[in-house]
Structure formats: structure tokens, C-alpha cells
Amino acid sequence: MSAAAGTAFALHPQLAQDTVVIAELKLCRLLLSKDANYPWLLLVPRHPGVTEIIDLDTDAQAQLMTEIAEVSHALKETTRCDKLNVAALGNMVPQLHVHIIARRKSDAAWPRPVWGVAPTIAYGDNELTTLIDALRRKLGLDQKQ
């Protein structure tokens, strides 16, 4: 949980605006999208200047997969979703970020991908806190971190 690797890292302003921080994992900052349409997490490696997965060295690529799996398990167990969508696109925001989205067959975009489909819905404060707490418990993170 050290932030040492991220000394020169700064989160892209668009990601900062659209998300809240859940945790610092070994490689990535874990974010939750403020869009309540879908439980929607993002992993952002704290390496400056990285756009593609293949811009990471192989150790960091392996760690990214480890964190994708950890976060996917936590999101699936927390939401009991029908499907996970995992994607690194970056056409709009170049800083490497991996979306991990819990999809339901009843959600606003199903079966389409989520991007650009439904207007953003805000979370209620309690709803947001409850979801973040549940995710942090599933991830085994100290509530006081």
C-alpha cells in the first residue's frame, strides 16, 4: 500500500472529476465511477506517462492482471452481477485506466457496452458509502486506511 511508486504520478483531471478514490493497491489507484447506473471501478497504474498496457514492464503487467482479478472478485461478490466488463480503451483519456464494470441484464445499456449510452446518475451519499465499504471489506482493506 506504499505510495512510493507514485511520486511523479498525477491522476488525469477527467478521471479525478468522474470518480472517487477507494484505495491504493500495490500498482494501481482503485477508483469508483460516480455514475450510479453501474457499479463501475477503474484501476489506474501509478506510473507516469503510461498509455497502453504494453507501456508497462512485464512485472507491472503481471501485477495489473493480479489486481484486475482481485477487484473483479470483490466487485462480483459485492454486486452479484450477471457479467463483468473489463476494458482498457483510452480513446478519450490517454492515461492508462482499466474499467471493471458490473453489468446486469436489467441495466441501462445491456447488452451494449456502457460508454456513451445512458446519462450519468448520481449516487446518494449513503448508497456510495455503503458500496465503497462493502468493496473495501471484500478487498481485505483496513477501513481506516
Add this chain to the structure above:
Amino acid sequence: MSAAAGTAFALHPQLAQDTVVIAELKLCRLLLSKDANYPWLLLVPRHPGVTEIIDLDTDAQAQLMTEIAEVSHALKETTRCDKLNVAALGNMVPQLHVHIIARRKSDAAWPRPVWGVAPTIAYGDNELTTLIDALRRKLGLDQKQ
């Protein structure tokens, strides 16, 4: 390049219809989408019954990342694309498949994701063969495989 791990594996009919086979990698069958709008590859782990990345064991997850990186490098070097899009969605076709798509700022969907945007365009025979041969060379695969 052994097919032993895939004895009980059968490619989903929709993927079989929409793609051509480029190669068998250690974990995955590597496919090329027949849609000439975008140079578009797919990696399908030859494990039956797998829907999510987290349905794979951790060794297979690590190998999937290795193959995503190998194929991403080959696709980027072959196409000189502006951006790679890497995604495991599976809302329509449940069999786990990872899209690796070469995006250009001039393509039919930019900057949106590609799914459901532009009508499929067929490759010319020579165009398809040239692309496949170039990708196979970049991947270090025997042309006669």
C-alpha cells in the same frame, strides 16, 4: 503450440462466423475479425466453460496477460495504430474472448468504442492474407503452421 489443453474446447459459433483463425498460442486461439473497419484481433482461451477472466486459474490469468501483450505489440507494430483497445466484455457471446483492436483517429468509430457503431466491411482476399502474414511474422510464428 500444443492443442492438448483444448481437447474439449469448441469455439462459440458466433465467433467462428465472425473471424478467421490466425494461430494457436499456448493458452488462446488467436482470431482476426472479418470486419475491415479496424484491424481487430481476439484471444479465446481454449478452456471450456469459461466466461470471465476470473474463471481462469491464476497461472492461466498470467498467461492471458502475456498473450495480450505479445499480440498487442504485434498489432501495434503491424498497423502503426494511434491506440489499442483491449476488452473482455462478453455481454452477447458468453465464451471468454479478449478483443485487441487497433484504433486510428480516422476510423469509423473514433473516439467511441467500436461495438455496434459502423456496418461491417469485408476484407479483400489479398488484404486479409497480407495482414495475417504480417501479424504472424511479428508474432514469430511459422508461416506453414
